[in-house]
Amino acid sequence: MDWLGIGVLIIGIAFAVLVVILIKPLKNLGDVTENLKETTAKLPGTMETVTGQAQLVLNTSNETIGNVNQQVNEITPLFQIVGDTGEAARSLTNSALEKTTKLKSRTTDAANLSRRERYQGLYGLLSFLYYLKENKQEIKVKAEVLNK
Template sequence: MDWMGIGVLIIAIAFAVLVIFLLKPLSKLASVLNSVQQTTDQLPSTLDSVAGQVSEVLHTSNSTLDNVNKQVVEISPVFHVIGEIGNTSNKLTSVALNKMRAMKQQTENAKKFTEREKYDGVFGLLSFIYFLSQRKVEIKKQVQNLK
């Protein structure tokens, strides 16, 4: 045997040893690839099932959303009415507050008038009552004008 034959024999022995060492990992790789193939074979049916369930969920979601939209449309006028009632009561309260302020000012003016004219006792009381009755008539006229 010459040197070339010895070199080829060493390469063949090394290749045989390499094949023996790689035999176990290659068999494991084959089983993994076999498992991957089985999983990918089941994938279309699994995707069909998931797609069906997603379709059901979307249909239910759309139905629920339609119901919510209908209920919002039905209840929306109620909120508008409540808002209008709030605005109206706010205006009414403001008018009443302004009237009370005006009446307070009038009462203070009447008090100053009685003090200035030195109306005391019964005569002062009578003039104050007359002043209030005149003011009441004015308020009634203003309320009728508001209606």
């Protein structure tokens, strides 16, 4: 044997050892490929099932949203009525508060007048009655507004 023959023999033995070492990983790779083939064969059916369920969920969600929108549309006028009532009550309360404040300031003015002029007893009563007589119509209008 010459050197070329020995070299070819060593390469052949190395290749045989390599094949023996790689048999098990190649067999495992074949099994993985077979499992992948089975999985991909099942994939269209699985996707069809998932798509059907997703479609059912979306349809149910759309129906629920439609029902909620309908109920909100039905109840919106009630909220508007409550809001309008609150606004009217606030307006009436503000108006009554303003009139009460004006009346209080006017009666305070009359009380200050009687104190300043040192009216006592009968004179104080007479001045208060005169004040009421002068403002009778205005007091009556305010009382009617407050009673409403």
